[in-house]
Amino acid sequence: EIDGFISPLFLEDSKIQEFKWLSIFSKASSDDIVKGLNDFVDSYGKWIILKRKDEKYKGINSEIAKQELDKCEGDYQRMKKNINCFLSGVSNDLRLTSFRLMNAAMFMQLWHSVKTKEDKVTNIMNQEKFTNFDSEFYFNADDKLFPPYQVSAGWRAFQLAFILLNLDGIFKHEDDVNWDTRNNLVDLVWFPTGGGKTEAYLGLIALSIINRRTIEKETGGGTAAIMRYTLRLLTMQQFQRASLVIMALELIRRWGKYELGSEPIYIGLWVGKNSIPNSNIDLIQEYEHKLNLKKENRIPFTNCPWCNSEIQGETKEDTEITSTVYNQNRVHLKCMNLKCSFSFGLGRISKKRQDQGPIPVCLSDETIYQHPPALLFGTVDKFAQLAHKVNNASNGRNADSRRIFGKGNWEQGKPNIGYLPPDLIIQDELHLLLGPLGSAVALFESAVDQLCTRKDGTRPKIISSTATTRNTQLQIAALFDRKVNLFPKPGVECDDSFFAFYRRKFISLNDNEPQYLSKRKYIGILPTGRTQIWMQMRLAAIIMTHRAIFELQELEDYDPINFESYTKFEKAMDFYHTTISYFNSLREVGKTQSQIQTYILKEVRRVFSRVVRPRKLMHSIYTYGPLQESELTGRLSGEEVKNELKNVESKWKAKNRF
Helix, strand or coil: CCCCEECCCCCCCHHHHEHHHHCCCCCCCHHHHHHHHHHHHHHHHHHHHHHHHCHHHCHHHHHHHHHHHHHHHHHHHHHHHHHHHHCCCHHHHHHHHHHHHHHHHHHHHHHHHHHHHCCCHHHHHCCCCCCCCCHHHHHHCCCCCCCCCCCCCECCHHHHHHHHHCHHHHCCCCCCCCCHHHHCEEEEEECCCCCCHHHHHHHHHHHHHHHHHHHHHHHHCCCCEEEEECCHHHHHHHHHHHHHHHHHHHHHHHHCCCCCCCCCCCEEEECCCCCCCCCHHHHHHHHHHCHHHCCCCCCCCCCCCCCCCCEEECCCCCCCCCCCCCCCCCCCEEECCCCCCCCCCCCCCCCCCCCCCCCCEECCHHHHHHCCCCEEEEEHHHHHHHHHCCCCCHHHHHHCHHHHHCCCCCCECECCCCCCCCCEEEECCHHHCCHHHHHHHHHHHHHHHHHCCCCCCCCCEEEEEECCCCCHHHHHHHHHCCEEEEECCCCCECCECCCCECCEEECCCCCCCCEECCCCCCCCCCCCCCCHHHHHHHHHHHHHHHHHHHHHHHHCCCCCCCHHHHCCCHHHHHHHCCCCCCCCCHHHHHHHHHHHHHHHHHHHHHHHHHHCCCCCCHHHHHHCCCCCCCCCCCCCCHHHHHHHHHHHHCCCCHHHHC
16 A cells, blocks of 8 residues: 655755744854745745646646746745845845844744743743843743644744745835835735734834834834724734734843834824723723723733733823833833833832833823834724824824824924834735725825825835735725735645645655645535525534534543543634634624524524434533623624633633533
8 A cells, every 4th residue: 555645845944934043042143044045935936947847837728827937936036136135245234133133023922922821921930040031031942832842933934935025115125216116016915814914014014113223213213114904803803913023122122232222112002992092091090990900991901911910000191200201191001020021110110120111002092192103003994083183282292193104293302303104004904995995995095105105205115915815906006006916926726826735645756636635624505495594593503513422422431520531632622612603794693693592502402402312411511501602793892802802712621611
């Protein structure tokens, strides 16, 4: 019997994709990194050559195959040029250091993201040898973060490639007089949901902030990047992820080794007052009467993102004489663990270690206007505020939206001429900007584009992302008045774009029909003569019954009260315990919700009785309820959204059901 083989990877040594190896926390030399990046990109070039030689794409398919592979070749050549022009040689040492600092920030945020979820950071901080989160700590930190803890954490291939592709939107080629890749091109990352698009542009944001501060010095402060979402729920979720990157950058700045300036690196959340307090007074009230008393609140964090300890908000503005101009009138949020870098003890912020300070988040509009954050996070509708928030008075700096774009009346201690306008605009979930919403956003976009344009005519670089694309060229032209470059290119096969492919098994080298190794299945159901709501109910009942079937199979001879028997499959139960239903409108949600609350248990009981013989308490566990339901829609307030997400994220454990 022939077992067959799986196609080998184009790049056998994946070290070049490792966050830590690419960062300042490794012993790799500049030459090692540049060579590794070239090898990484060359593996894409080899793939293109192999496809060109494939007999399938000769003959009647040759013209279309050449057309698509030429597009891939264009991306390959652009990446090669960017590496050689911006990262190679002694003249590019500063840019390569910026690139390595970006990788350092990405490693730090991932390390803390993983370790806080496992609740291991406080244990590490309590060890006798721990002093603080300095560069030596991360140099010695293990980067094998995911089970089975054998592979170092790193970029997915398309993420690293997308960053290399867009270096020419952050750095300028000498021969690109008009800076076309920045001024006239939108780079659109097209990848399935859950594939890692967010990390790709978080890396670009970090690189943009670092480069701007090291090159432009004081005027490189202020807002460097704007990140816009169309849905409030997405905004809140992604804000939490982006906050870790900004915290990593701010910690690197505090170390004082890399000339990132004296101005703190902050992230600002710019959304409606239903989601978060919009004034300092409201924010103080939220801290004093809710967050600090452990009550439900609108603050986007429940614990310190860096160490998972408790957090607390200050109950007055920072007006101390010893505070820097960058902290004046801020309402600080801090970690309560005195060993954490984002704590500053019981006193005011001026009395702290060099590496310590508040959690770098701006959570009120007033603070965002007075101290424009390096990364501004918001929903597209918030930009309608721009025309209504203009104030040139000295006491009106916290009500002047022009300051986001580097303009306005600047206080002593900040650049007299103001800051440069934002360099980067990220528009996530592009496919949602259609119809009336797309038209409204396009109208405001013309104003935002003008506000972000420098005096020499340099426009901001625009990055967009989507999981589904249609008529993208027309949409980008209507929204941003630019051309579009889609990445990664689909290539010549629907299941292999080099950066994403279905793993397959070949019996021999001449095998033209390999066996696909993917376990995922998509099932479509066409219910004739039945309503959508009826079908939703029926499907939910069937899926819930299958949970019981799976549980019985895995339990074998054990009972559900023997909790140790769940060890081997409790993780699978956790992943598949929640049934998710998507809807196109709030009306559909309301109709289905009322039916579920009334009839779902009866439906589950009916299906269960036909399929499963009552045994091992399964009948009583699954068919008598209560069933916990959650809703994540625009009908919820920011506080409710945060609480529902927290409930959904809780782990399933067998012992919790009794």
